[in-house]
Amino acid sequence: MRFYDPTGDRYGIPTYPRRLAPEGLATRRQLRAQGLRPAGQAIAAQILWHGRRDQTTGTRIVRAAYLYRIDRAAPVRPMTPARQRAVDAMLRARRTCPVCAITYPYTIPTSLGCCPGCDAAPAATAA
Numbered sequence: 519m520r521f522y523d524p525t526g527d528r529y530g531i532p533t534y535p536r537r538l539a540p541e542g543l544a545t546r547r548q549l550r551a552q553g554l555r556p557a558g559q560a561i562a563a564q565i566l567w568h569g570r571r572d573q574t575t576g577t578r579i580v581r582a583a584y585l586y587r588i589d590r591a592a593p594v595r596p597m598t599p600a601r602q603r604a605v606d607a608m609l610r611a612r613r614t615c616p617v618c619a620i621t622y623p624y625t626i627p628t629s630l631g632c633c634p635g636c637d638a639a640p641a642a643t644a645a
Contacts, residue, residue, distance in 0.1 A: 564585060
């Protein structure tokens, strides 16, 4: 197998192909689903796999996911009222148009930089 290197001789850290990582290791997302976080521990291993082909070169991109030891993971810090206020303020800023200052119930598209109404307004006045 191409990405099977449990000793780490080839890639520097223990490396496994998809779905063949040993028990006791998990990605950040898997830790979070269990209510845990890496807690500053070093990467224990990695999973490598081929992603989609690159549009320009046509080569297959190698993707990686880092694994952490579950026994060294710590519980996720609880959400405090101050952190909740900070998160709410960040999300509100993403929903507020910088041009018209209206807060919408959806996130403003970053491709536009403002709400769709303000983005279409200069085009209507220029015509």
